Amino acid sequence: MTAPLLSESSEAVVRATAAVVAAHAEEITGVFYPSMLAAHPELLRVFNTGNQATGEQSKALAASVVAYAVQLIDPAAPPFDHVLRRIAHKHVSLGIRPDQYTIVGRHLLAAVGEVLGDAVTPEVAAAWDEVYWLFATQLVAEEARLYHLAGVDPALPVRPYRVVRRVQETAEVVSLVLEPADGEPLPEILPGQYVSVFADLPDGSRQPRQYTVSSTRSGARLQITVRRVRGRDGAPDGRVSAFLHDTVAVGDLLDVSTPSGDVVVEDAQAPLLLASAGAGITTVLPVLEHVARTQPQRKVVVAHADRTPADHALREAVLRVGAELDDFTALAWYEQPEPGDTTSRRGFMDLSEVPLPEGVQVFTCGPLPFMRQVRATVLSRGVPAAAVRYEVFGPDLWGAAPEPEVAPVPHQGVHPQRVGV
Ligand SMILES: Cc1cc2nc3c(=O)[nH]c(=O)nc-3n(C[C@H](O)[C@H](O)[C@H](O)COP(=O)(O)OP(=O)(O)OC[C@H]3O[C@@H](n4cnc5c(N)ncnc54)[C@H](O)[C@@H]3O)c2cc1C
Ligand code: HEM
Incomplete structure (x- = not known):
C-alpha cells in the first residue's frame, strides 16, 4: 500500500502541529469516545466496554492516528502497512461500515477542537480533517477488499x-x-x-x-x-x-x-518457532494442525510458558498433532513445575539457550511484556525483525509503549501476574 499525499498546505500545518496533537492524542481520544457513544448508543453494541474502561482502545486509536500522520509527513517513518491491515481486519470482524466513518470523523475532530481550544484555527482543523479522511479512505478501501474476498455483506457481518x-x-x-x-x-x-x-x-x-x-x-x-x-x-x-x-x-x-486477522502462517518452507504464554496457546494448535495437514516435513519448535502444568491448556492436543510432524520439538516453562518433572523448565521462558534453526520464522502470542522479551531475545540471536510476528489479545499497544533494550535478560520473562492474556 502506498501512502496517499497530503495537500501542500495541509502538510505544512500538520508538520507544525503534529507534536502538539501527539502530546494530547490520548486526551483527545479520551474525550472522543464518551461523546460519540453518548450520541450513538447503538455503537455500544460493537465497542468493547472492557477496553473502554481500561482506556486501551483510546490509546490504540490515538497511537494509530499519530503514527499515520507522521508517515504522511516523514518518508523515513516506520512502515505503517501492517497497522492499517490489523485495524482493517479488526473492523471487518466487527462489521464496521463506510457510513460510520462520518460519525467517527465528526466526533474525533470535535474532540481535537475541545482539547486544543484556540490552537485549532480553521486551517489546523482542515489539515487534520484531511489526515483523518486519508486514513479513513485507505481503511474503507482495505475493508471493502476484505469483505469482498470473504463474500460478506457488511450489513450482515x-x-x-x-x-x-x-x-x-x-x-x-x-x-x-x-x-x-x-x-x-x-x-x-x-x-x-x-x-x-x-x-x-x-x-x-x-x-x-x-x-x-x-x-x-x-x-x-x-x-x-x-x-x-x-x-x-x-x-x-x-x-x-x-x-x-x-x-x-x-x-x-x-x-x-467471518475469520479475520493477518497474523497467519504462510506455506513457506522456513522452520517455525511458536512462542506462547497463557491463552496465547490458542494460536499454536491451529498452526500445527495446518502444518501437519499441508507440510508435515516442516520443522516446528513450540515453546510455551504458564504458571503450572495444570494451567497449560491444549497441551495434549498440541503434543498429539506435533507427533504427526517429521521434526517437532515442544518446550515448556512453568513457574511451578510438578515435583519430579524433569522435562519442563522452571521459571519464565528464556529462549537464549534454545537452538534456533537457520532461517527460523517466529510467531509469538501472549502478554505484551512476554512478547517483547521473546522478540528481544531472538533479535539478539540474529533473527531478522521481519521474521518475527506477534498477535495481541487486545487493542495493539505495542507501538504505543516504549521498546525495551534489545538484549536478552536471562531468566526474566513474563511477570507471573500477567501470564495468560
Ligand atoms: C485478536 C484477538 C484474539 C484473541 N483470542 C483469544 C483466545 O483465543 N482466547 C481467549 O481467552 N481470549 C482471546 N482474546 C481476548 C478476548 O477477546 C477478550 O478480550 C477476553 O476474553 C476478555 O473479555 P471479557 O469480556 O471477559 O473481559 P472484559 O469485560 O472485556 O474485561 C477486560 C478487562 O478489563 C477490566 N475491566 C473491565 N471493566 C473495568 C472497569 N470498569 N475498571 C477497570 N477495569 C475494568 C477487567 O477486569 C478485565 O481485566 C483475543 C483477543 C484478540 C484481540
Ligand atoms: C480513520 C478512522 C479509524 C481509525 C484510525 C480507527 C482505528 C482503530 C484502531 C487502532 C483500533 C484497534 C485495533 C487493534 O489493535 O485491535 C480500532 C478498533 C475498533 N474500531 Fe476503529 N478506527 C477508525 C474508524 C472506526 C469506525 C468508523 C468505527 C465504527 C463505528 C470503528 C470501530 C472500531 C471498533 C468497534 C473497534 C474495536 C474496539 C475494541 O475492541 O475495543 N472504527 N480502530
Missing part, C-alpha cells in the same frame, strides 16, 4: 453458529466447538485467524470479543478456547469470558463473524 460441544480444558479455560447453524459450510480459516463472537448478555447488552480459532480439525466445525478473565484489584471480572464459561450451553446459538 455475522452468521449463527450452534455450540455443539464444551470441553473444560483447565480450571480456567473452556473450549467451545461451534458448527454453522445456517447449513452452509465453514468459511476459509487461515491458521492464526480469529473470529469476533457477539454475546447477548443477560443484562440485554450485546458485546463482541475476538477469539482465535483454536482448531478446525473436523473440517465442519470450528473451535474457540476461552480463558476466564478475573478482575484484579477491585476491577470486575471479564464479561464475555464469564458468560461463555458460565451461561452458554450446548445447543445455544452465537453470532460469529
Whole structure:
C-alpha cells in the first residue's frame, strides 16, 4: 500500500502541529469516545466496554492516528502497512461500515477542537480533517477488499453458529466447538485467524470479543478456547469470558463473524518457532494442525510458558498433532513445575539457550511484556525483525509503549501476574 499525499498546505500545518496533537492524542481520544457513544448508543453494541474502561482502545486509536500522520509527513517513518491491515481486519470482524466513518470523523475532530481550544484555527482543523479522511479512505478501501474476498455483506457481518460441544480444558479455560447453524459450510480459516463472537448478555447488552480459532480439525466445525478473565484489584471480572464459561450451553446459538486477522502462517518452507504464554496457546494448535495437514516435513519448535502444568491448556492436543510432524520439538516453562518433572523448565521462558534453526520464522502470542522479551531475545540471536510476528489479545499497544533494550535478560520473562492474556 502506498501512502496517499497530503495537500501542500495541509502538510505544512500538520508538520507544525503534529507534536502538539501527539502530546494530547490520548486526551483527545479520551474525550472522543464518551461523546460519540453518548450520541450513538447503538455503537455500544460493537465497542468493547472492557477496553473502554481500561482506556486501551483510546490509546490504540490515538497511537494509530499519530503514527499515520507522521508517515504522511516523514518518508523515513516506520512502515505503517501492517497497522492499517490489523485495524482493517479488526473492523471487518466487527462489521464496521463506510457510513460510520462520518460519525467517527465528526466526533474525533470535535474532540481535537475541545482539547486544543484556540490552537485549532480553521486551517489546523482542515489539515487534520484531511489526515483523518486519508486514513479513513485507505481503511474503507482495505475493508471493502476484505469483505469482498470473504463474500460478506457488511450489513450482515455475522452468521449463527450452534455450540455443539464444551470441553473444560483447565480450571480456567473452556473450549467451545461451534458448527454453522445456517447449513452452509465453514468459511476459509487461515491458521492464526480469529473470529469476533457477539454475546447477548443477560443484562440485554450485546458485546463482541475476538477469539482465535483454536482448531478446525473436523473440517465442519470450528473451535474457540476461552480463558476466564478475573478482575484484579477491585476491577470486575471479564464479561464475555464469564458468560461463555458460565451461561452458554450446548445447543445455544452465537453470532460469529467471518475469520479475520493477518497474523497467519504462510506455506513457506522456513522452520517455525511458536512462542506462547497463557491463552496465547490458542494460536499454536491451529498452526500445527495446518502444518501437519499441508507440510508435515516442516520443522516446528513450540515453546510455551504458564504458571503450572495444570494451567497449560491444549497441551495434549498440541503434543498429539506435533507427533504427526517429521521434526517437532515442544518446550515448556512453568513457574511451578510438578515435583519430579524433569522435562519442563522452571521459571519464565528464556529462549537464549534454545537452538534456533537457520532461517527460523517466529510467531509469538501472549502478554505484551512476554512478547517483547521473546522478540528481544531472538533479535539478539540474529533473527531478522521481519521474521518475527506477534498477535495481541487486545487493542495493539505495542507501538504505543516504549521498546525495551534489545538484549536478552536471562531468566526474566513474563511477570507471573500477567501470564495468560
Ligand atoms: C485478536 C484477538 C484474539 C484473541 N483470542 C483469544 C483466545 O483465543 N482466547 C481467549 O481467552 N481470549 C482471546 N482474546 C481476548 C478476548 O477477546 C477478550 O478480550 C477476553 O476474553 C476478555 O473479555 P471479557 O469480556 O471477559 O473481559 P472484559 O469485560 O472485556 O474485561 C477486560 C478487562 O478489563 C477490566 N475491566 C473491565 N471493566 C473495568 C472497569 N470498569 N475498571 C477497570 N477495569 C475494568 C477487567 O477486569 C478485565 O481485566 C483475543 C483477543 C484478540 C484481540
Ligand atoms: C480513520 C478512522 C479509524 C481509525 C484510525 C480507527 C482505528 C482503530 C484502531 C487502532 C483500533 C484497534 C485495533 C487493534 O489493535 O485491535 C480500532 C478498533 C475498533 N474500531 Fe476503529 N478506527 C477508525 C474508524 C472506526 C469506525 C468508523 C468505527 C465504527 C463505528 C470503528 C470501530 C472500531 C471498533 C468497534 C473497534 C474495536 C474496539 C475494541 O475492541 O475495543 N472504527 N480502530
